[in-house]
Amino acid sequence: xxGMKGLKKxxxxxxxxxxxxxxxxxxxxxxxxxxxGINFFRSPSQVLAEPPRATEVxxxxxxxxxxxxxxxxxxxxxxxxxxxxxxxPVAYTGVLPDLFDEGQGMVGTGRYVDGVFVATEILAKHxxxxxxxxxxxxxxxxxxxxAPES
Amino acid sequence: MIxxxxxxxxxLAGFVALFQAVVPFIGAHRGWSSWMAAAVPAATAQFLLTAxxxxxxxxxxxxxxxxxxxxxxxxxSLKPMLYKVSGVWGNHEGSMLLWVLILTLFGALxxxxxxxxxxxxxxxxxxxxxxxxxxxxxxxxxxxxxxxxLAVPPMDGHDLNPLLQDPGLAFHPPFLYLGYVGLSxxxxxxxxxxxxxxxxxxxxxxxxxxxxxxxxxxxxxIALGSWWAYYELGWGGFWFWDPVExxxxxxxLIAAALLHCAIVVEKRxxxxxxxxxxxxxxxxxxLIGTFIVRSGVITSVHAFANxxxxxxxxxxxxxxxxxxxxxLYAARAGAMQSKGVFGLVSRESxxxxxxxxxxxxxxxxxxxxIWPLVAELLFGRKLTVGAPFFNAAxxxxxxxxxxxxxxxxxxxxxxxxxxxxxxxxxxxxxxxVAVGLLAFAVQTGRSALAPIGIALGTWLILxxxxxxxxxxxxxxxxxxxxxxxxxADWGKSVAHAxxxxxxxxxxxxxxxxxxxxxxxxxxxRFEVGGYGIQLDKVEEVKGPNYFSTMxxxxxxxxxxxxxxxxxxxxxxxxxxxxxxxxxIDNGIWRDFYLVIGDxxxxxxxxxxxxxxxxxxxxxxxxxxxxGGGLLSLTDRRFRVAxxxxxxxxxxxxxxx
Numbered sequence: 118x119x120g121m122k123g124l125k126k127x128x129x130x131x132x133x134x135x136x137x138x139x140x141x142x143x144x145x146x147x148x149x150x151x152x153x154g155i156n157f158f159r160s161p162s163q164v165l166a167e168p169p170r171a172t173e174v175x176x177x178x179x180x181x182x183x184x185x186x187x188x189x190x191x192x193x194x195x196x197x198x199x200x201x202x203x204x205x206p207v208a209y210t211g212v213l214p215d216l217f218d219e220g221q222g223m224v225g226t227g228r229y230v231d232g233v234f235v236a237t238e239i240l241a242k243h244x245x246x247x248x249x250x251x252x253x254x255x256x257x258x259x260x261x262x263x264a265p266e267s
Numbered sequence: 268m269i270x271x272x273x274x275x276x277x278x279l280a281g282f283v284a285l286f287q288a289v290v291p292f293i294g295a296h297r298g299w300s301s302w303m304a305a306a307v308p309a310a311t312a313q314f315l316l317t318a319x320x321x322x323x324x325x326x327x328x329x330x331x332x333x334x335x336x337x338x339x340x341x342x343x344s345l346k347p348m349l350y351k352v353s354g355v356w357g358n359h360e361g362s363m364l365l366w367v368l369i370l371t372l373f374g375a376l377x378x379x380x381x382x383x384x385x386x387x388x389x390x391x392x393x394x395x396x397x398x399x400x401x402x403x404x405x406x407x408x409x410x411x412x413x414x415x416x417l418a419v420p421p422m423d424g425h426d427l428n429p430l431l432q433d434p435g436l437a438f439h440p441p442f443l444y445l446g447y448v449g450l451s452x453x454x455x456x457x458x459x460x461x462x463x464x465x466x467x468x469x470x471x472x473x474x475x476x477x478x479x480x481x482x483x484x485x486x487x488x489i490a491l492g493s494w495w496a497y498y499e500l501g502w503g504g505f506w507f508w509d510p511v512e513x514x515x516x517x518x519x520l521i522a523a524a525l526l527h528c529a530i531v532v533e534k535r536x537x538x539x540x541x542x543x544x545x546x547x548x549x550x551x552x553x554l555i556g557t558f559i560v561r562s563g564v565i566t567s568v569h570a571f572a573n574x575x576x577x578x579x580x581x582x583x584x585x586x587x588x589x590x591x592x593x594x595l596y597a598a599r600a601g602a603m604q605s606k607g608v609f610g611l612v613s614r615e616s617x618x619x620x621x622x623x624x625x626x627x628x629x630x631x632x633x634x635x636x637i638w639p640l641v642a643e644l645l646f647g648r649k650l651t652v653g654a655p656f657f658n659a660a661x662x663x664x665x666x667x668x669x670x671x672x673x674x675x676x677x678x679x680x681x682x683x684x685x686x687x688x689x690x691x692x693x694x695x696x697x698x699x700v701a702v703g704l705l706a707f708a709v710q711t712g713r714s715a716l717a718p719i720g721i722a723l724g725t726w727l728i729l730x731x732x733x734x735x736x737x738x739x740x741x742x743x744x745x746x747x748x749x750x751x752x753x754x755a756d757w758g759k760s761v762a763h764a765x766x767x768x769x770x771x772x773x774x775x776x777x778x779x780x781x782x783x784x785x786x787x788x789x790x791x792r793f794e795v796g797g798y799g800i801q802l803d804k805v806e807e808v809k810g811p812n813y814f815s816t817m818x819x820x821x822x823x824x825x826x827x828x829x830x831x832x833x834x835x836x837x838x839x840x841x842x843x844x845x846x847x848x849x850x851i852d853n854g855i856w857r858d859f860y861l862v863i864g865d866x867x868x869x870x871x872x873x874x875x876x877x878x879x880x881x882x883x884x885x886x887x888x889x890x891x892x893x894g895g896g897l898l899s900l901t902d903r904r905f906r907v908a909x910x911x912x913x914x915x916x917x918x919x920x921x922x923x
Contacts, residue, residue, distance in 0.1 A: 124608050131611070132619055139627045146660045147634050154635070154656020158649035176651060189865045192784045192873060211784055212501065212864040212875050215836075215845040226653070251649055 156226060160255035162202035164229060171230045174237075177205060178224040178252040186219050198223060198234070200252075201259035205229075209236040222252040270335055273323025274414035277364075280316035280371070281404035283309055287374075287397035291390035295462075303390035307378035310393050313400065314368075314375035321355075321368045324413050328355050334420040337361060337413050343426040343841050345812045353437035354427045359561065359577075360413035362440055366557075367403045369441075369448040373477075374400065377452055384473065391459035392452075399451050402584045410577050426841040429813065435495035439488055443515055446485030447553040450518060452477045453525065454550035457543045458592050461599045466543065471533030474546065476900055478529055482522040483896035489515050490889035501847035503860045503877050505776070505885055508657045513636040514556030517629050521549040524625035527618050535607035535680060537615060540600045541622065547592045552629070554585040559636070610682035617675025621668065628664035635660065669723040669770060672763060673730025677737065695733050699726035710779065720774020727767030731760040758899025765891030772884025781878040788871035792823070796878040799823035800861070805872060813837045813846075818863040818872065820850060834863040858882040 158176045159169065169175055182204050185197035194213060197204045207225060217223060217239065227236035256262035287309035294302025327335050328351050331344045341358045342351055356362040374396040381389050407413070430436075456474050460466045492512070497505045506512060525545040531538045562578025609615035635652045642648045673695065677688045703722025710717060738752055739745040781796040792801040803819040815835045822830040832850030839846070852859040857880045864873030 125605065128609065128611075135620070136623050139623045140630070143627045143631050143660070143664070146663060147631055150631075150635075150656045150659035151638075151652075154653050154659065155638075156651050156653050158651065174653075189867045189873075190869075191786055191867070194865075212847070212862050212873060215501075215847055254649070 158224075158251045160200045160202075160251075160258065161198055161205040162200055162255075162259065164205050164234070165203040168232075169229050171228055174226065174228055176224055176226050176251070177207070177234055178222070179204075179255055180252070181217070181219050181221055181223055183219050188213070198225070200255040205234050206232070207234045207236055209239055211239070214239060224251060269323045270327050270332065270414050270416070273320040273327075274412070276316045276323070277320040277404065277414075278408060280313050280320065280367075281401060281408060283313045283316060284371075284397045284401040284404055287313060288394050288401055292394040295387040295390040295394070298387075300386060303386050306390045306393035306397075309397070310371070310374040310378040313397070314371040317364075317368045317371045321364055324361060324364060325352060325355050328352065328361075331424065333422070333424055334416050335413075336415045336417050339417060339421055339424045341424070341427050343424040343812065345841075346427065346432070347811060349434065349437055350427055350432045353431070356440045357427050357431045357436075360407070360411045362444075363403070363407050363411050364413055365441065366444055366448060367400060367407060369444050370396070370400050370403060370451055373449055373452045377455075377477075381473075388459055388463055388470075391462055392455045395455035395458045396452060399455070399588065402587070406577075406580050406584065410580055423841075426812070426839060429837070429839040429842055429844050429846045430499060433495060433499055435491050435499070439491040439495060441488075442484050442491060443488030446481045446483070446488050446522075447515070447518060447556065449477060449481030449484060450522060450546075450550045450553050453481070453546045454588075454592070457546035458595065460543060461592075461595045464599055464602045466532065466539040466603050468533050468536055471529050471531075471536075471542070474542075475526065475529040475533060478522055478526050478546075478549075479896050479900050482519065482526055483893045483900075485515065485519045485522060486889050486893045486896070489519060490886045490893075493889075494886045497882070498849055498851055499846075501849050501862050503780075503849070503879060503882075505773075505882070508635070508652075508654045510636050510639075511556075511560050513632050514552075514559045517632055517636070518549055518552040518556060520625050520629040520632070521545055521552055524622045524629075525549050527621050527625075531607075531615055531618055535609065535615060537605045537607040537609065538619070538622075539603040539605055543600065543603070544596060545622070545626075547589070547596060551585070551589045551592075552633075554581070554588065557581055558585055607681075609680070612678065612683050612685050614675060614678045614680050614683065617671065617678050620671055621675065624664050624668045624671075628661055628668075631660040631664070632657065665770075666719070666723065669727055669766070672727060672766075673734070676730065676734050676759065676763060691737060692730060692733060695726060695729040698729055699723070706775075714778050717774045717778035720778075721771050724767040724769075724771035724774065727770060728764045731764040731767070734763075735760045753902055755899045755902040758895045758897070758902065760895070761898055762892045762895025765888045765893075765895055767888070768884050768891055769888030772881045772886075772888055775881035776879050776885065779880045783876040785874060785876075786867050786869075786871050787874045791871070795876045797824075798829070798859070798878065799825075800859075800874075800876050802872065802874060805863070808835075810837065812841065813839045815848075816863070818850070818861075820861050820863075820874075822852060822859050830859060832859065832861050834861045836863060853883055855883065856880065 156174055156176045158178065161177065161179050164177060177198060179198040179200040182197040182199045186194075187196065188194045193208055193210045195206065195208050196219075197206050209225065224240045225234065225236035226238040227234055253262055287306055290309075291303050291306035294300070294305070324337075327338050328342055329348070331338065331342060331351070333339050337358060337360050341361075342354045346354070354361075356365040374393055377389070377396065378393060381392075384392070453474050456470070456477070460470055492515070493505045496507070497503055525542065528538050528542045528545060532542050558578065558581045561581055562575065607615070635656050638652050639650055642650050673692060674685075674688055677691060699722045702725040703718040706721045707715070707718040735749065735752065735756065736745075738756055739748040783793075783795040785793060787793060787802040789802055789804060792799050799822070801821045801823065803821055805816060805818045808815040808817045815837045817833050817835045820832050820834065821828055822832065830852035832852055834850035835848040837846045837848060838844070847862060850861040857878055860877040860879055862875040864875060866872055
């Protein structure tokens with residue numbers, strides 16, 4: 118019986134060791150993956166104030182500026198995104214999400230290259246009433262947010 | 268009138284839940300059998316009342332009763348019937364009602380089929396289940412009442428979000444909830460076992476089928492959601508590592524781990540503490556998922572309209588149940604004595620490895636999901652964690668899991684020899700590597716992801732087949748014996764093979780897909796990935812509740828027409844919402860995926876074309892996995908266990 122007990126204890130210690138190793142490896146992997154996997158959010162004013170490096174992938178969000186949207190001129194679509202305090206030109210090659218339009222909120226992922234935000238992905242709101250939280254906060258910061266009537 | 272009755276039934280169900288939470292609990296503590304026995308009729312009553320309430324809400328949607336606020340906001344008289352019905356759960360209030368309906372259903376099922384459970388355990392399980400139900404009844408009645416009336420009803424409704432008007436999505440929430448909420452029952456079992464201070468093989472035999480059911484529904488629910496995202500959102504992605512997707516994926520990972528270690532409890536009476544902990548965590552992740560979806564604290568494309576009050580309420584439920592269960596666990600876990608001992612190389616060890624890998628991979632997903640919240644609270648930085656994070660942090664664990672799976676599946680209980688298993692599997696390994704090399708040769712100069720994923724998938728599929736074949740023994744009649752193998756053995760192999768199929772699909776589609784964006788004029792033909800794509804015509808069409816700009820496009824292989832597709836852009840006038848309907852030609856080896864974009868000023872249309880190899884393998888694999896679960900569930904053993912109480916002379920013997 119003593120042998121069985123000893124074996125159980127040994128097995129338990131081994132399991133705890135393996136679990137500890139797995140946790141360490143995962144923490145390491147998480148740390149490593151965070152370097153490429155994190156995209157900071159910047160409002161248009163922040164981008165203009167402190168332009169990020171051209172290699173950094175980040176997210177920008179705000180309203181699509183009225184009268185700035187050019188679509189139907191080839192594969193690349195261009196518009197300006199604004200938070201009321203500043204506006205940044207955006208270029209995007211692809212098919213825009215359905216609810217994308219002037220005066221609406223959008224969030225884009227991409228790089229800021231030579232004064233243009235080159236987007237690889239554009240998200241617009243999912244239904245009429247929903248606006249990305251970051252966009253609301255960015256607009257509030259500039260004091261131009263209007264709550265939707267509901 | 269019917270709506271008021273529904274509302275009333277819901278309130279009544281809440282009171283029944285309170286009764287069921289208290290009375291059987293005291294009865295089990297004092298040993299009063301009549302108090303314990305009250306649990307089953309209470310569970311039945313609770314379920315019937317909730318079902319009536321749900322039926323009342325469905326009635327309001329089906330008859331387009333626009334005096335109800337919820338119906339006005341989410342329905343329209345012109346909507347097709349299927350979506351009138353699915354509109355019931357296509358919104359926050361209704362989906363929470365569905366949630367408690369399933370919660371009470373699982374409680375009632377446990378009451379009906381749990382005849383051979385020890386009475387005190389059954390009373391405690393149902394009591395804990397009713398505590399959860401009571402919390403959610405309060406949540407619905409106080410923050411999300413679906414039966415609110417409007418003083419001045421409008422003539423017609425605002426329509427359901429058109430994106431949700433889709434057969435794939437009509438059934439996605441019920442399946443997902445059956446999975447999420449099913450885990451509440453394993454949670455109740457775990458908490459009841461902690462209160463009883465006893466976990467034995469019978470407990471494992473009871474918990475496993477419920478875990479299996481939940482896991483199967485979660486698998487199908489997640490697959491449906493992923494499939495819907497693929498064809499409906501118009502960019503052909505199948506998984507975005509969106510917080511809400513992760514919210515369903517984390518319970519799935521934990522449920523998969525629980526499924527496997529419950530086997531160890533059942534067969535070897537070992538790893539009891541760990542199983543209990545997993546059962547608690549699995550439901551914990553379900554609640555975390557609910558919190559993420561309902562509170563809107565993390566930006567997600569799925570977020571319902573945000574409401575902080577609801578978020579706080581769910582956070583409180585989460586804190587009470589997780590805090591309570593984990594405290595109980597800390598106090599009582601020491602009492603669980605494991606019986607079985609096992610060697611370093613054994614199936615037990617392999618299942619421990621499986622559990623550690625699944626739990627750790629869930630941990631990485633969890634960190635990635637909540638990191639935006641942590642960063643904003645602690646550092647005041649707004650950020651999102653994107654797919655590159657998950658690809659780098661999550662994938663290695665899945666690769667390791669796939670490598671050890673066929674080996675572990677072949678190892679015997681207690682003590683095995685790695686050399687013997689290696690002898691049995693080396694032809695499979697060789698074939699898998701060969702298939703991987705073939706994939707490497709077919710592709711030229713692309714990432715190693717596809718060959719590795721395909722080799723791993725082949726290893727899983729062939730390893731499972733080899734496992735089945737080895738179980739038939741030697742000599743004559745192997746085929747006959749193969750057919751008569753226990754269903755659980757078949758289920759295991761089928762589910763593992765399904766995982767392999769999904770592996771192949773994900774690897775091939777991610778690495779080999781071809782994308783093309785261009786402007787095409789009517790009659791233009793262009794080349795994508797060796798196929799010719801032609802834009803034949805674009806016309807305006809009227810649907811039942813939408814207008815459509817419908818293109819007709821053909822796909823050509825040389826002079827042979829492969830497919831004619833109709834990608835559309837729709838506008839739903841009531842919801843004032845446009846949607847994109849991709850034109851998809853499904854195939855076993857590849858999908859063609861066409862999207863029509865903006866009309867161009869200089870004539871023609873923006874057109875997006877994808878060729879997606881092995882796309883359907885992803886969902887086919889998920890369905891095969893769930894099918895394996897179903898096979899396993901029909902195993903004779905579970906039916907025997909369910910009927911065991913009627914057999915004379917078999918009485919549960921206390922372990923003390």
